[in-house]
Amino acid sequence: MDFLDAVRKRRMVRHFTSEAVAPEIIERIVQAAQKAPSAGYTQGQALIVVTRPELKQQIGRLCTEEVYEFPFVSEAAFLVIPCTSEAAYHQRYQEADKIREDGKEIRWPVPYWHMDIGCTVMLLLLAAVNEGLGAGFAGIVSEEDNLKLRELLHIPDEFTAVGVLPFGHPAPHTPSPSLKRGRKAPGDFAHYEQW
Amino acid sequence: MDFLDAVRKRRMVRHFTSEAVAPEIIERIVQAAQKAPSAGYTQGQALIVVTRPELKQQIGRLCTEEVYEFPFVSEAAFLVIPCTSEAAYHQRYQEADKIREDGKEIRWPVPYWHMDIGCTVMLLLLAAVNEGLGAGFAGIVSEEDNLKLRELLHIPDEFTAVGVLPFGHPAPHTPSPSLKRGRKAPGDFAHYEQW
Numbered sequence: 001m002d003f004l005d006a007v008r009k010r011r012m013v014r015h016f017t018s019e020a021v022a023p024e025i026i027e028r029i030v031q032a033a034q035k036a037p038s039a040g041y042t043q044g045q046a047l048i049v050v051t052r053p054e055l056k057q058q059i060g061r062l063c064t065e066e067v068y069e070f071p072f073v074s075e076a077a078f079l080v081i082p083c084t085s086e087a088a089y090h091q092r093y094q095e096a097d098k099i100r101e102d103g104k105e106i107r108w109p110v111p112y113w114h115m116d117i118g119c120t121v122m123l124l125l126l127a128a129v130n131e132g133l134g135a136g137f138a139g140i141v142s143e144e145d146n147l148k149l150r151e152l153l154h155i156p157d158e159f160t161a162v163g164v165l166p167f168g169h170p171a172p173h174t175p176s177p178s179l180k181r182g183r184k185a186p187g188d189f190a191h192y193e194q195w
Numbered sequence: 196m197d198f199l200d201a202v203r204k205r206r207m208v209r210h211f212t213s214e215a216v217a218p219e220i221i222e223r224i225v226q227a228a229q230k231a232p233s234a235g236y237t238q239g240q241a242l243i244v245v246t247r248p249e250l251k252q253q254i255g256r257l258c259t260e261e262v263y264e265f266p267f268v269s270e271a272a273f274l275v276i277p278c279t280s281e282a283a284y285h286q287r288y289q290e291a292d293k294i295r296e297d298g299k300e301i302r303w304p305v306p307y308w309h310m311d312i313g314c315t316v317m318l319l320l321l322a323a324v325n326e327g328l329g330a331g332f333a334g335i336v337s338e339e340d341n342l343k344l345r346e347l348l349h350i351p352d353e354f355t356a357v358g359v360l361p362f363g364h365p366a367p368h369t370p371s372p373s374l375k376r377g378r379k380a381p382g383d384f385a386h387y388e389q390w
Contacts, residue, residue: 003201003325004223007230007318028199030385034378035202036317037332041373047385055388097372106336110357111309118313122231123202125314126321130198137232141301154390162305177292178236183229190225190242193250195349 006129012176013134015070016168021077025131026051029167030080032127036119039112040098044088045120048153048161050079058152062145063138063164069174073138076166080124080135081149083159084117117162124165134170139163201324207371208329210265211363216272220326221246224362227322228275231314234307235293239283240315243348243356245274253347257340258333258359264369268333271361275319276344278354279312312357319360329365334358 001009026049038044050056053074059081060074073079089112092098093105100106121137128135140146140163149161221244233239245251248269254276255269268274284307287293288300295301316332323330335341335358344356 001198003196003198003321004227006198007227007322010230010232012232031381032199032202034381034384035205037205037207037320039334041371041376043376043379043384046383048390049385049387052388107338109334109336109338109341110355111306112334114306114309115313115316115357118310118315119317119320120313121310122314122317125232126198127202139234139304139307141304143302143304146304152389153386156390159390160305162310176236181236181238184238186226186229188241189229189238190244191348192244193247194347195241195243195351195354 001130006126010125010129011134013136013170013173014068014072014176015171015173016072016076016134016166017171018075019077019169021133021168025133026078029124029127029131033120033123036116036123038116039089040092042089042092044085044113045117046083046085046159048081048083048155050081055152059149059164062140062149065138072136073164073166077168080165080167081153081161082117082120082124082163082165083155083161084113085158086111086113086160087158089113121162121165128167133167135165135167137163137165196325201321205320205324206329208331208365208368209263209267209371210366210368211267211271211329211361212366213270214272214364216328216363220328221273224319224322224326228315228318231311231318233311234284235287237284237287239280239308240312241278241280241354243276243278243350245276250347254344254359257335257344260333267331268359268361270363272363275360275362276348276356277312277315277319277358277360278350278356279308280353281306281308281355282353284308316357316360323362328362330360330362332358332360
C-alpha cells in the first residue's frame, strides 16, 4: 500500500471480526516494527505477541475492556505488547563511544526510551493498515493490573509494558468519543521559523 | 512509495546536498506528521519548521554539530523541531469524559506525551523517505542549549522540544558508528505468548 494511503487510512479500531490473521502477516508486522530507530541504536524496544485465547481474555480484563462498546482486546486476532527498557539506554550511554569526557553518562533531555517505543508503536499501527488490518490501543492504568500483566507474560524487571495493541480485521464500531474534539488547526500544529 | 519500502529504506542521514526542497513537499511531510495518534486525542504534539539559513546555523551550534563528519543540521534543506506538551495531557484528562470517578486525574502508567511525540517523529522520518528525501536526528543534550533553543524559537513554557530533525537530499556519509553494534536478533525483539 502507498505510504500516504496507509497514514491517511489509519484509525484506532475498537471492534474486530472473528477472522483469523495468518502467522506470516503477524511476522511482517513484527519485522516492520523492528525497523524503528533508537537513540545510540540502543534497541531498547521489545514486543510480546499474544494469540492464545485465554491469554487475550486475561489481558482484556487487565485493560478493563468491559467499559468499551466491544471486548476489542479479547476478541482481537492477536495482541502486541510493546515494552521499553530504560536500563538498556543507561547501559548503552555508559559505553566508551557514548560516555562523556568527565566519565559520566549524558544528561537525558527527554526519556528517549519512551519516544523510541512511540516510533515502534507507530510502525505497528501503520503496518497493520498496510496488511488490510486494523489496530487499536488500550492502556493499563492501574499499577496492580500492570504488575499482573508483568507476571502473566513474564516481562523482565528492566522492561516496561507501555500498553496493549489489539490487531485484527476491523468491524463497525462507534469511533472514540475523543474524536469529537476535532483535529487541531494545522496552524496550531506546525509553526514556521519560530513559534 | 510502498509502505514497506519506505520502512526498509529509512536510514538516519548525516549529510545532505545543497539541493533545496519545495515548500509543497515540506507541507506534505508536515501533514503526514499531524496524523500521529495521541492519548485521549490530546494532540499535545506540535512542530517548528525552520528553513532560514541563519536559524539553521544557530540551531546547528546548539546541536554541537561540529563533532560530526558534516554540519548536517545547518546544511539541511529544512529542520523540524518536534515539541510535546505534558500539560496538555493533564488538562485533557481532567475533562469530564476522562476524569476518574473520585474526581482525580488518572495515574499515568507511562508518559504518553513522550510516546506520542515518538509516533510523530516516526511519521516525519518515513514521510521524508516517501518524498525521496532523507532525515536525521540530533539531540540537544545541554540544559543551557535547550534554553537557548527555546528562546530562539519562542517555544512556549508548556512545550518541550525533543530534538532536531534535519531534512534534505541525502549525500554520502559514514553511517553512525552505533550501527556497528548490529541489529538485535529477531528472537530478542519479539517474544511469542510470553517473554
